[in-house]
Amino acid sequence: MSARADILSAVRRALKAPPAAPDLIVAEAAALLEDLDPARPPAPADPVEAFFAKIDDPAFAASIERIDGIRALPAALRSYMARHRLGFRLCLQPQEELRALSWAGFDLHHEAAPDEAVALAAGRRGISETGSVVLESGPDSRILNLFLPFHLVLAVRASTILGRLEDHAEASAGLPPRNAILMTGASGTSDIEGSYVRGAHGPRFLHVILIEDRPQGRLEEVRP
Amino acid sequence: MSAAPELHPETRRPARFKAQAAEALASPRLKLALDRTAGNAEAKRGAAVAAFPGFEAARVRGAAIKDHTLRHLDHYLESFAARAEALGTKVHWARTADEACRITVEICRQAGARSATRSKSMLGEEIGLPHALAEAGIERVETDLAEHIVQLAGDPPSHIVWPAMHIAREQVAELFAEHHQTPQDPDDVPSMVESARRVLRGKFLGADVGISGANFLIAETGAVCTVTNEGNAELTTTPPRVHIVTAGIEKLVPTLAHAMTLLRLLARSATGAEITQYTTFHAGPKRPGDLDGPEEMHIVLVDNGRSKMLGEGLEEMLRCIRCGACMNHCVVYRQIGGHAYGGVYPGPMGAVLTPVLQGLKESRALPQACTLNGKCAEVCPVKIPLPTLLRGWRIRSWREGLEPTTVRAGIGLWAFVAKRPRLYRLGVKAALPVLRIFGRKGWIEKAPLLGAWTDQRDFPTPPRGGSFMAQYKAGRRS
Amino acid sequence: MTSAERPRIGLFVTCLVDAMRPQTGFAAIALLERAGCAVEVPMAQTCCGQPGWNSGDEKAARDMALRVIEAFAPHEHVVAPSGSCAATIRDYPELFEPGSPMRARAEAMAAKTWELFSFLTDVRKWRPEGVSLPASATYHDSCSGLRHLDVKAQPRKLLAAVKGLEMRPLPGSEVCCGFGGTFCVKYPAISNAVATEKAANIESTGADLLLGGDLGCLMNMAGKLRRRGSKIRVTHAAEVLAWGEKASALGEEGAA
Ligand code: SF4
Numbered sequence: 001m002s003a004r005a006d007i008l009s010a011v012r013r014a015l016k017a018p019p020a021a022p023d024l025i026v027a028e029a030a031a032l033l034e035d036l037d038p039a040r041p042p043a044p045a046d047p048v049e050a051f052f053a054k055i056d057d058p059a060f061a062a063s064i065e066r067i068d069g070i071r072a073l074p075a076a077l078r079s080y081m082a083r084h085r086l087g088f089r090l091c092l093q094p095q096e097e098l099r100a101l102s103w104a105g106f107d108l109h110h111e112a113a114p115d116e117a118v119a120l121a122a123g124r125r126g127i128s129e130t131g132s133v134v135l136e137s138g139p140d141s142r143i144l145n146l147f148l149p150f151h152l153v154l155a156v157r158a159s160t161i162l163g164r165l166e167d168h169a170e171a172s173a174g175l176p177p178r179n180a181i182l183m184t185g186a187s188g189t190s191d192i193e194g195s196y197v198r199g200a201h202g203p204r205f206l207h208v209i210l211i212e213d214r215p216q217g218r219l220e221e222v223r224p
Numbered sequence: 225m226s227a228a229p230e231l232h233p234e235t236r237r238p239a240r241f242k243a244q245a246a247e248a249l250a251s252p253r254l255k256l257a258l259d260r261t262a263g264n265a266e267a268k269r270g271a272a273v274a275a276f277p278g279f280e281a282a283r284v285r286g287a288a289i290k291d292h293t294l295r296h297l298d299h300y301l302e303s304f305a306a307r308a309e310a311l312g313t314k315v316h317w318a319r320t321a322d323e324a325c326r327i328t329v330e331i332c333r334q335a336g337a338r339s340a341t342r343s344k345s346m347l348g349e350e351i352g353l354p355h356a357l358a359e360a361g362i363e364r365v366e367t368d369l370a371e372h373i374v375q376l377a378g379d380p381p382s383h384i385v386w387p388a389m390h391i392a393r394e395q396v397a398e399l400f401a402e403h404h405q406t407p408q409d410p411d412d413v414p415s416m417v418e419s420a421r422r423v424l425r426g427k428f429l430g431a432d433v434g435i436s437g438a439n440f441l442i443a444e445t446g447a448v449c450t451v452t453n454e455g456n457a458e459l460t461t462t463p464p465r466v467h468i469v470t471a472g473i474e475k476l477v478p479t480l481a482h483a484m485t486l487l488r489l490l491a492r493s494a495t496g497a498e499i500t501q502y503t504t505f506h507a508g509p510k511r512p513g514d515l516d517g518p519e520e521m522h523i524v525l526v527d528n529g530r531s532k533m534l535g536e537g538l539e540e541m542l543r544c545i546r547c548g549a550c551m552n553h554c555v556v557y558r559q560i561g562g563h564a565y566g567g568v569y570p571g572p573m574g575a576v577l578t579p580v581l582q583g584l585k586e587s588r589a590l591p592q593a594c595t596l597n598g599k600c601a602e603v604c605p606v607k608i609p610l611p612t613l614l615r616g617w618r619i620r621s622w623r624e625g626l627e628p629t630t631v632r633a634g635i636g637l638w639a640f641v642a643k644r645p646r647l648y649r650l651g652v653k654a655a656l657p658v659l660r661i662f663g664r665k666g667w668i669e670k671a672p673l674l675g676a677w678t679d680q681r682d683f684p685t686p687p688r689g690g691s692f693m694a695q696y697k698a699g700r701r702s
Numbered sequence: 703m704t705s706a707e708r709p710r711i712g713l714f715v716t717c718l719v720d721a722m723r724p725q726t727g728f729a730a731i732a733l734l735e736r737a738g739c740a741v742e743v744p745m746a747q748t749c750c751g752q753p754g755w756n757s758g759d760e761k762a763a764r765d766m767a768l769r770v771i772e773a774f775a776p777h778e779h780v781v782a783p784s785g786s787c788a789a790t791i792r793d794y795p796e797l798f799e800p801g802s803p804m805r806a807r808a809e810a811m812a813a814k815t816w817e818l819f820s821f822l823t824d825v826r827k828w829r830p831e832g833v834s835l836p837a838s839a840t841y842h843d844s845c846s847g848l849r850h851l852d853v854k855a856q857p858r859k860l861l862a863a864v865k866g867l868e869m870r871p872l873p874g875s876e877v878c879c880g881f882g883g884t885f886c887v888k889y890p891a892i893s894n895a896v897a898t899e900k901a902a903n904i905e906s907t908g909a910d911l912l913l914g915g916d917l918g919c920l921m922n923m924a925g926k927l928r929r930r931g932s933k934i935r936v937t938h939a940a941e942v943l944a945w946g947e948k949a950s951a952l953g954e955e956g957a958a
Contacts, residue, residue, distance in 0.1 A: 148425075181458065191373065203455075
């Protein structure tokens, strides 16, 4: 017998009970997701504010700023790169919405070098529960561009921010992208005596730029 | 490669537990390293649990999700395999560790691989993959920082989350100085991390094959979930032409939404974080138009005793999400570390698993080396009744006659007497005055047959006036 | 009197109290009587069976369980001055086939068995009166009682009623002391390492007394403390609750 058949029949033998009907299994699995609130953090009143606050917390291994509309992105990058003395060479994830912006004064390329200083990519969505940014592979997204740079800047639209992890699961129904990454802060390690060090293999610095793109959510009204 | 200073990997075995534990106890440096790392993890987990009032409810839910999946494991294995294949992943099945290694090595050979990067996977250790790759002449590059350290030290991992828990930073500095060929400062941990980053970066980009484990297999989509804090999984699985996943068949969950409850539990229980820095879902090889990613993705689904556990009263152990909390909180692990156990998995979960993997005859000491204090079960995020499972092994060991004759004789004598109350009282009556002879100022510091106790601590002298029962019978009431 | 007013209690003395520390047994009787119970001590009892149960000798454990169940058949409640022995009795049903008549008897036995402080507090809603002990003390939570029977607040509530007794928190009070029954003689070196850390924590409180509810653990910690030259006195909390300043500590009566 094939290993596959052997393993499946060993499992069936071990389970003793006859196999259940698939719809029953589906129903049982669905019931396990019902009434989940006592078993997870509460839903945020305002996911965008919660997302901002989460990453803004000094204990979180990333920084965050907000800008008014995506057109302000190059200026935000310019000042971030100036602040960190990163020059003008920027690895830009070749996503249409990013390429369409005006990058005058930047030295752009789209494939990160092994010692890349800084890259910018747009996140698919944000999750306020954990402060995660979701990144997906695809024809406009190179996964290595997210891991090789020393500084990684992620742009996320406020309109895409969700509350909890399950909301992300729901939003990503259907064919999954080849890679979907929930990125939560910069790379880190505590492998040497448990002392935390930022920047193990991935980026040492993660900066999130929250793009205010909601119709009534312009910054003047959001900010106190 | 330099050998580990105190313990000898080549002779470490579960059957030598007692001697290995004695060696470990003699190493103050090991104790220091354990207290620093496990103590830190314990404190961080405590804070994370305190900050999440839903933790207990999540544990109940997490256990129920795993139980459900295991109850329908055949169904979920088949649907996972079908979905994964639809994504272009090649699914392989391995009944045993050897078979899993053969399959993995064969894929490497077909890819013409000279080197393989590996992202930490305990299953890989379980099936002996490092050894199999070495035999096949394939250079193995461990990319997790701790795995990199233990690889340089020529050691196996001593913890399932912090494989290098037993190695102090001074030793890391020595290893890096030798192997990275640059001077290292043991008090500058960030620079040592930087040194590993530099050395490994080249290896990541030049590898022919990347091998990872899996934290979860999503049946609904055929995706494989890996979690890391360093980002080494993605660097391991993206650049090479071939990505191989080795995963135990118990890693399944029904859907992405079900995985979320378990992710909440896993990170908090392991490191005290709400979620790991990189939680990545790998769904098949590079697609048309993709800018990077492996040309081929393979998944090796490994049984290696798991279907047997399912049928033999160990199904609860298959809930394990490998968080390491049980060992961080174990009084025995905290004294002796992971190597003393002599198997792949240490601590309470290892004491349950090692007899499955290496046989009870080889590992009978492990389930005995436990005070049954229950702390491990109290912290386990999926509510595995570890002490009950350890007791189950003790019962099997007794039944199969594996317990030493001295223990059997001792328990036999105790049972014979304890079943006969009058004989028992006569025995107590006779023994107490004898014991009292050895007492000085109310304490016995040395007495025949009490050595296991009095070598380390004093024993109170039994009272004058005889046992409780004797005094009660004589009319004393208060 | 009806049994609700004066319940009939069978005292499960425990083998260690019987042989090593009769005072703890008499203190338990005194406390139960003050809490309005009629206490009996069945003569047919010896041990709860834990040495067999924890060594994997199910048959020996089952034989002991049968005898204990029989010995305490007439009693409304069974109370033990030990969380560990009470927890073993609560485990008895596991020794018998589900659905069998013995299983049902084992379940009934488990349901009526209590650890002393839990019984006094949770069932009898009782608090000591007129007991005093001007001293400082710290408390170790023995594992079986703590995790199997939820004994944590009960002894502290009772001790809070002892006049003059200052309770100090013990760092790591819920960490096992390394006794573990047969564990301490099977793996003496590991047990000693655990007990050494425990002793250091106890000493760090600077308390006069270490109290607890399980004689095995108390003997382990007391023996370790004494070997280290510590002056901390160790006794079962039942004795303090029963006799206040007249209570003695481990090793003191044997000296007489
Ligand atoms: S047994 Fe429980 S606590 Fe231990 S590693 Fe597995 S999931 Fe974590």
